[in-house]
Amino acid sequence: MKNILSIFLAVFALVLLNAATFTVQEHQQAIIIQFGKIKGEAVTKAGLHFKIPFIQNVKYFEKRILQWEGDKGEVPTFDKKFIWVDTTARWRIADALLFYKTVKDIETALARMGPIIDGATKDTVSGFNLTESVRNTNKILDDYAEHQKEEKSSKLDSDLGELDSDIEKITHGREKLSEMISERARVELVKLGIDLMDVMFRSIAYQESVEKKVFQSMIEERNQIATKIRSSGQGEKANILGQLDLALKKIESEAYKKSQIIRGQAEAEAMQIYAKELKEDPHFFEFVKTLETYKNTIAKRGQFVLSTDNAFLGLLKKGG
Amino acid sequence: MNQRANKSFEQIIEDLNRMFANFGRNKRGPQSPYNGGGGGNAPSGPNPFLQWIIISMFLIAYGALSSFYQVETTQKGVITRFGAFYDIADEGLHLKLPFGIDQVYKVEVTRIHEEQFGFRKDGRKLSAPQLAKESLMLTGDLKLAVVEWIVQYRIHDAKKFLFNAVGVSNNIRDISISVMRRVVGDKLVSDVLTVDRVSIAEAARRLTQETLDKFDMGVTITNLNLQNVNPPESVRAAFNEVNVARQEKDQLVNQAKGAYNQVIPEAGGRALKMVAEAEAYSINLVNKAKGDAEKFKTILEAYRKAPEITRRRLYLDTMEEIFSQVDHLTVVDPEIKGLMPIYSKNVAQALAEPVKAAEPKPTQAAQ
Numbered sequence: 001m002k003n004i005l006s007i008f009l010a011v012f013a014l015v016l017l018n019a020a021t022f023t024v025q026e027h028q029q030a031i032i033i034q035f036g037k038i039k040g041e042a043v044t045k046a047g048l049h050f051k052i053p054f055i056q057n058v059k060y061f062e063k064r065i066l067q068w069e070g071d072k073g074e075v076p077t078f079d080k081k082f083i084w085v086d087t088t089a090r091w092r093i094a095d096a097l098l099f100y101k102t103v104k105d106i107e108t109a110l111a112r113m114g115p116i117i118d119g120a121t122k123d124t125v126s127g128f129n130l131t132e133s134v135r136n137t138n139k140i141l142d143d144y145a146e147h148q149k150e151e152k153s154s155k156l157d158s159d160l161g162e163l164d165s166d167i168e169k170i171t172h173g174r175e176k177l178s179e180m181i182s183e184r185a186r187v188e189l190v191k192l193g194i195d196l197m198d199v200m201f202r203s204i205a206y207q208e209s210v211e212k213k214v215f216q217s218m219i220e221e222r223n224q225i226a227t228k229i230r231s232s233g234q235g236e237k238a239n240i241l242g243q244l245d246l247a248l249k250k251i252e253s254e255a256y257k258k259s260q261i262i263r264g265q266a267e268a269e270a271m272q273i274y275a276k277e278l279k280e281d282p283h284f285f286e287f288v289k290t291l292e293t294y295k296n297t298i299a300k301r302g303q304f305v306l307s308t309d310n311a312f313l314g315l316l317k318k319g320g
Numbered sequence: 321m322n323q324r325a326n327k328s329f330e331q332i333i334e335d336l337n338r339m340f341a342n343f344g345r346n347k348r349g350p351q352s353p354y355n356g357g358g359g360g361n362a363p364s365g366p367n368p369f370l371q372w373i374i375i376s377m378f379l380i381a382y383g384a385l386s387s388f389y390q391v392e393t394t395q396k397g398v399i400t401r402f403g404a405f406y407d408i409a410d411e412g413l414h415l416k417l418p419f420g421i422d423q424v425y426k427v428e429v430t431r432i433h434e435e436q437f438g439f440r441k442d443g444r445k446l447s448a449p450q451l452a453k454e455s456l457m458l459t460g461d462l463k464l465a466v467v468e469w470i471v472q473y474r475i476h477d478a479k480k481f482l483f484n485a486v487g488v489s490n491n492i493r494d495i496s497i498s499v500m501r502r503v504v505g506d507k508l509v510s511d512v513l514t515v516d517r518v519s520i521a522e523a524a525r526r527l528t529q530e531t532l533d534k535f536d537m538g539v540t541i542t543n544l545n546l547q548n549v550n551p552p553e554s555v556r557a558a559f560n561e562v563n564v565a566r567q568e569k570d571q572l573v574n575q576a577k578g579a580y581n582q583v584i585p586e587a588g589g590r591a592l593k594m595v596a597e598a599e600a601y602s603i604n605l606v607n608k609a610k611g612d613a614e615k616f617k618t619i620l621e622a623y624r625k626a627p628e629i630t631r632r633r634l635y636l637d638t639m640e641e642i643f644s645q646v647d648h649l650t651v652v653d654p655e656i657k658g659l660m661p662i663y664s665k666n667v668a669q670a671l672a673e674p675v676k677a678a679e680p681k682p683t684q685a686a687q
């Protein structure tokens with residue numbers, strides 16, 4: 001009996017020790033509940049802690065950053081475009097006592113967060129044009145201007161389409177909008193002991209019918225660009241052929257000019273040479289040259305009809 | 321993450337209680353190893369010493385077993401004592417406090433983890449719409465592009481990785497999806513598809529890392545790569561059409577350039593030839609003139625010595641030369657009329673040419 005008693009005592013001691021202590025893991029926080037009421041502050045420090053055995057119970061809560069996944073919601077923007085907005089958020093249990101009092105557990109908390117964040121998202125997004133929730137900066141406008149300049153200066157065909165008229169300057173931008181959403185939702189969620197760390201647009205997508213129209217407009221834009229490129233190809237070809245003609249004419253005419261000058265100069269020189277020598281005795285030259293010409297021009301084996309009036313045949317007629 | 325779930329203190333007590341109860345039953349079982357050597361089978365109870373010994377042995381064995389742990393080379397061990405963070409253990413065999421007082425979480429710190437967006441390399445089946453949801457995104461000019469990318473990351477701080485956030489890989493996914501859309505949302509669709517791929521990846525990597533650091537999740541993005549950047553499926557044909565047009569343009573331009581290159585160098589050569597010919601003509605002409613002049617000068621000198629007779633002789637010499645070569649010489653007295661008809665037609669034609677050619681222009685060169 002003594003042994004059984006000692007075993008019982010040992011077990012009892014262990015059970016008592018167990019009931020009087022609790023460990024809070026590094027990723028946890030805990031609150032102590034006594035007769036259904038919260039006792040004291042939340043225990044946020046990990047480690048071994050004490051409580052009154054059997055009377056106090058411990059409720060553990062997550063201390064780490066948690067994730068909230070929004071449902072995709074259809075939202076009309078200020079410029080009446082229908083888009084799907086998909087948000088996600090990071091949060092944590094900042095005040096375990098308040099959290100326990102208001103929502104009890106994470107599942108309930110997520111269910112409560114849904115409408116609050118979705119509502120804030122809808123309110124914010126619908127207050128702005130679509131570009132505000134797509135873009136973050138106005139850099140795209142500079143980029144576009146830059147491309148236009150490039151296109152003009154280099155004659156390169158970029159893929160640049162027309163910029164829609166609704167790509168105007170933005171005043172807030174994607175980041176600012178998600179901040180506004182988290183600001184709005186945070187105010188509500190603080191009341192539940194929740195610290196909403198951020199809300200992000202995970203994705204913003206066109207509603208299906210709008211998407212189709214966008215695809216169509218992209219196709220049209222590409223077709224225009226293709227046409228433009230083809231036309232510029234023809235233009236460039238014509239230009240090169242024009243250049244070809246110009247260069248050819250230039251080369252040919254310059255060569256002609258040069259050769260004519262050379263020929264002219266040569267003829268002038270020859271003329272001068274002749275003139276200089278021949279003017280010594282023009283009549284004799286004429287005589288010699290005439291004879292030479294006769295020799296060169298009167299064909300061999302030709303037929304010749306001579307009149308007896310001819311000087312050459314003078315003797316023939318006169319008879320000496 | 322390889323988390324070993326150690327038994328809590330509570331559970332150990334429970335186990336012991338159960339073991340104790342089992343022992344009570346086992347002593348009557350025929351297979352019990354202590355049955356034969358056991359002392360009393362008296363209903364009053366088992367030998368108390370034996371019970372204590374067995375319980376102690378269990379405790380010692382369990383204590384010994386739970387005092388050791390091994391950390392692999394690719395891992396870091398995060399040790400908590402009574403749940404609170406205590407230490408980080410490197411690779412090797414280590415001692416710890418038993419009975420779940422110390423717990424070890426092993427974290428893969430050297431391995432590169434990868435998340436894929438818009439596609440899946442491995443067998444995980446995802447429907448096309450689901451993938452499209454990940455990869456189809458709005459560009460800054462409110463057009464659409466399909467961007468597929470991967471994020472590779474490493475756990476650089478095991479403690480932060482374990483204790484700062486739930487589901488770090490999910491967080492990385494969410495953050496990366498959001499960041500990628502934000503980056504692409506600031507670009508023109510034409511830039512997204514062409515020149516900005518590298519800068520998008522770089523900006524996305526930087527912003528994703530910044531966001532993760534804000535939440536202190538203990539991970540480092542080692543690589544963010546755009547795998548595929550495409551126009552959406554239904555407009556792809558139109559995009560290809562632009563490429564085709566560009567090729568056609570290149571072809572036209574190349575053809576024209578080819579023609580240019582074919583013609584112009586040749587024309588240059590011909591131009592040189594033309595000039596060379598003119599120069600040849602020039603040299604020829606001048607030399608001829610010089611020669612002629614020289615000849616004339618020489619003849620003139622001789623002629624002046626006896627002009628009349630030389631003149632006569634030259635004339636007759638020439639006539640001799642000419643008429644000696646002529647096939648057929650007809651001498652006609654102008655007083656004889658009606659001679660022409662005797663010539664046949666073709667003779668008259670044959671006559672016509674030499675007569676024409678024989679019209680000398682003796683003064684031409686002298687002018």
